[in-house]
Amino acid sequence: MEKLINEFSFGLFFWQSLIFIGLILLLRKFAWKPILDAVNKRETSIKDAMNAAEEAKKEMASIQEDNQKVLKEARAERESLLKEARSNGADIVAQAKAEAKAEADKIFAQAQESIQNEKRAALTELKNQVAQISLDIAEKVIDSELESKEKQSKLVNQLIKDTSL
């Protein structure tokens, strides 16, 4: 211990303290801080990049899954659409048939009615014409019949005879 104290040099201690503390302060400002900052920054950027890559990978997977799901759904929808279209078509055809039949029936009925009307009109006109013609004939007959007295009396008699009350 005495040897140690004897060996101790205050001057050396003084310079050592001065230089060493100065060195700590200088290095802290100009070396350690920038070095550690740069290293930290680098480490965080690497970590961030790794995380981002992992995230992107996950996102990619989820997108693919989504794609699969969407594709599946689309397929199912197409299937159901086709099915619906098929059944719809049959319905439409059936309906159209029914409608057409109804329309045809209606047209047929109308045609029949109009035929009946025409027929009736024709008959009426025929009757009228027949009556006219009969009247004309009757007129002519009467005219001819009534040319002589005899014939007149004969007719009257005849008529009286016909008209049996």
Added chain:
Amino acid sequence: MSKRLYLYLSAFILTSFSSLSAKDSNTKEYESTGDLKSEIKAYILHHLQDSHDFNLLSYKDKTTNEKVYIGMPLPVILWDNGLKMFSSSMLKHGKNVVQKGDNYYKLYHGKIYRTDAQGTITYDDHHHPTNFKPIDFSITKNVISILLTALLMFVLFRGLAQSYHKNGMIAKGVGRFFEPIVLYVRDEIAIPNIGEKHHRRFMGYLLTLFFFIWFLNLLGLTPLGINVTGNIAITFCLALITFFITNFVGKKYYWKHIFWMPGVPWAMKIILAPIELLGLIIKPFSLMIRLYANISAGHIVLMSLIALIFIFKNWIGSSLSFVLAFSISIIEILVALLQAYIFTVLSALYFGFAVEEHDENDDH
């Protein structure tokens, strides 16, 4: 980049060369004194101490029979009723008395004493000098080493910090080698011991501490012959800063644990308080001694093994010593890192205790 590498390489080769010459000087000294073992012991002890000059090698001139030192002088700064400054070359390694104002100074066993004009040193019974010792603020070899290390660290880590902006968040250059180590200190030392929440404000100190100790430990293994972290003043300063930070950031829970330990009987609380209070001092004290002792011991062992090569002076013994010295050198490189790691981990652990938060109901 390649230019810088070339610079490092040439510096390394240069220092290796100087170490070879340093060993050479060892043998020459031996020839003149005759007592190699005590010479080596003195040499090692001298190496462990701080020095007022930055010497790379020394040898004895054959013609003048005087010791010649190759290196550079450093400024000597004394506080003796006023500031006294002169170059360490004037001390001539203790052979010269320097007059400054009305006072005379002399270097004796690595320390500067105030003497009379003739440079007389008086001793007490234990052969310790009794002369007045002015406060020595000299820029010694260790101070220069600390300054250079601080400069190196600043350039290195400032470069690393700037490379992030220039190169899109990726480190570039020499600093790139240190990025994983910075992250290691954060992820394996700071966060597990202090916790995610509080670790950030201690990072500056822990990182500086770790690299400072590590670099200086490694510098001590170069042939420059520097022994900074094996110096008690240095480890005392580091431990003191850890001590201050720990107790300044200490929260309610930390202090409660020291003065009134929860969850133990009343009588135990009274016994535990002084023990815990003592622990406050012991913790940083152990930090100080651990680093000092490990590095000093490493230097002593390594230098002794190298010295064995010159003691044996035969093929078998010397080559065996070489292999041993080589293995210890490699272990010492590991120890340099390990001691820096231990100091930092324990500091982080103490900070962790200080900022720990607990529920009031929890009895731990």
